[in-house]
Amino acid sequence: MTNAPSRSTPDPASAPSETVAADGGPGREPEREPGHSFGPQSFGPWMAEATVLVVDDEPGMRNFLVRALAPRCKRVAEAEDTAAASRMLDGSHFDLIVLDNIMAGRSGIEWLQHLRNTGFFGEVILITAFADLETAIRALRAGASDFVLKPFRSNQILNAVGRALDRARLQRENFILKRQLTGHASLRQEPGTLVGNSAGIRQARAIIDRVAPLPTTVLITGESGTGKEVTARALHTRSPRADKPFVPVNCAAIPPEIIESELFGHLKGAFTGAASSREGLFFYAQGGTLFLDEVGELPPAMQSKLLRVIEDKRVRPVGSEREAAVDVRLIAATNADLAAAVAAGRFRQDLYYRLNVMSIHLSPLRERAEDVEPLARMFMADISAQLGVAPLDLSPGVLADLQAYDWPGNARELRNVIERSLILGTFPSDVVTGRADPPTAPDSLEAVEKSHILAVLEAAGGNRAEAARRLGVSRKTLDRKCAAWNV
Numbered sequence: 001m002t003n004a005p006s007r008s009t010p011d012p013a014s015a016p017s018e019t020v021a022a023d024g025g026p027g028r029e030p031e032r033e034p035g036h037s038f039g040p041q042s043f044g045p046w047m048a049e050a051t052v053l054v055v056d057d058e059p060g061m062r063n064f065l066v067r068a069l070a071p072r073c074k075r076v077a078e079a080e081d082t083a084a085a086s087r088m089l090d091g092s093h094f095d096l097i098v099l100d101n102i103m104a105g106r107s108g109i110e111w112l113q114h115l116r117n118t119g120f121f122g123e124v125i126l127i128t129a130f131a132d133l134e135t136a137i138r139a140l141r142a143g144a145s146d147f148v149l150k151p152f153r154s155n156q157i158l159n160a161v162g163r164a165l166d167r168a169r170l171q172r173e174n175f176i177l178k179r180q181l182t183g184h185a186s187l188r189q190e191p192g193t194l195v196g197n198s199a200g201i202r203q204a205r206a207i208i209d210r211v212a213p214l215p216t217t218v219l220i221t222g223e224s225g226t227g228k229e230v231t232a233r234a235l236h237t238r239s240p241r242a243d244k245p246f247v248p249v250n251c252a253a254i255p256p257e258i259i260e261s262e263l264f265g266h267l268k269g270a271f272t273g274a275a276s277s278r279e280g281l282f283f284y285a286q287g288g289t290l291f292l293d294e295v296g297e298l299p300p301a302m303q304s305k306l307l308r309v310i311e312d313k314r315v316r317p318v319g320s321e322r323e324a325a326v327d328v329r330l331i332a333a334t335n336a337d338l339a340a341a342v343a344a345g346r347f348r349q350d351l352y353y354r355l356n357v358m359s360i361h362l363s364p365l366r367e368r369a370e371d372v373e374p375l376a377r378m379f380m381a382d383i384s385a386q387l388g389v390a391p392l393d394l395s396p397g398v399l400a401d402l403q404a405y406d407w408p409g410n411a412r413e414l415r416n417v418i419e420r421s422l423i424l425g426t427f428p429s430d431v432v433t434g435r436a437d438p439p440t441a442p443d444s445l446e447a448v449e450k451s452h453i454l455a456v457l458e459a460a461g462g463n464r465a466e467a468a469r470r471l472g473v474s475r476k477t478l479d480r481k482c483a484a485w486n487v
Contacts, residue, residue: 119320196371212238222362225412244288270319388470
């Protein structure tokens with residue numbers, strides 16, 4: 001709950017402009033602290049990018065709130081009642097709603113409960129002149145992000161908006177990071193750049209530079225391991241959406257029965273096991289980029305729904321009666337021949353054409369041997385630093401053998417070979433002989449563990465505390481391992 005501070009104690013972290021009375025009328029101008037200046041960043045870094053809807057039946061209050069928010073936000077709209085606000089929400093996305101509680105017709109809390117029950121997941125700040133505990137509890141239970149009491153100063157509502165936007169941003173980032181750690185994404189994110197000097201890579205970089213600033217949908221094709229997600233990240237980081245989320249989705253890894261809920265979200269009780277409402281990945285990618293990897297694996301029913309989202313820019317959470325506007329750039333990738341899938345009836349032709357507005361094809365590594373050396377050097381530097389071991393020497397002979405290898409797993413296999421070589425302290429014979437023979441039987445897990453731990457211990461100069469830190473284990477665990485190996 002946000003309480004009005006004493007007028008004799010100005011808030012030094014805010015930008016006061018004027019007060020508003022309980023009836024919506026303006027109060028006197030508060031004094032600024034000497035030497036204190038206020039800027040658009042005083043209330044959080046995300047306010048300048050936010051879209052806000054003000055809902056209040058008092059023209060004076062709406063005017064006060066719009067004048068306070070409009071200079072600091074990307075867009076501010078106003079509605080005189082919940083019916084007008086509902087129409088605005090149906091047509092546009094809003095990051096936050098500033099909602100009066102006592103209005104003619106439906107109260108703010110009642111409308112907020114309706115919003116939450118129909119799939120609105122944005123932030124809502126409730127304002128009211130009645131400061132009783134029951135109202136505050138009802139507001140928070142209904143899903144309000146904050147509760148501001150009248151009369152209040154402009155800096156109070158600005159601080160409340162800044163806090164709500166910061167909290168929402170942190171929740172989204174936390175969700176995305178957790179998903180990367182537990183899902184398909186690697187713990188070590190690839191850099192958002194394509195490494196290589198071949199003609200194919202130069203052409204791909206040229207297309208990226210041209211199409212990245214545009215909102216155009218891009219389809220990336222190529223074998224598994226050729227760097228399709230790296231290409232998608234490069235498109236994102238060079239776009240105006242670079243400071244917004246990049247959300248990767250492996251369509252092949254999500255069971256068909258839950259993929260709609262994953263992408264669009266769901267309401268509580270929408271299906272068995274839906275114990276609470278949850279936003280979908282389109283929501284978490286709001287304003288940024290949604291990367292649909294292996295899009296050719298989408299079930300037919302989901303293909304139809306995805307096509308409608310691309311055309312209408314709106315999503316409907318599972319179990320919801322309303323659609324929500326979304327602002328997301330789509331990038332799709334596949335290692336399948338989608339044209340052949342269309343001909344065979346496995347992929348919708350209209351969806352294929354909507355995704356294939358602009359295409360980038362990544363050639364397999366075996367067709368661009370000149371890219372092996374820069375990739376190997378980049379992987380060697382990155383992984384040796386991550387593992388805390390000295391890099392291996394990429395001599396001309398080793399590089400020649402690496403370039404002669406067929407690389408059926410493409411750049412991903414090259415990265416794995418570099419990591420395995422650093423752990424074992426030597427390059428595997430099936431690669432450095434230049435023959436794409438079947439790999440030999442791997443060493444036992446215990447042998448690999450011992451080799452890696454001893455290599456890290458040696459790189460740390462025998463300092464067990466430092467070696468344990470690099471390995472991410474306790475000193476006690478490392479001592480027990482070393483005692484078992486008589487080290």
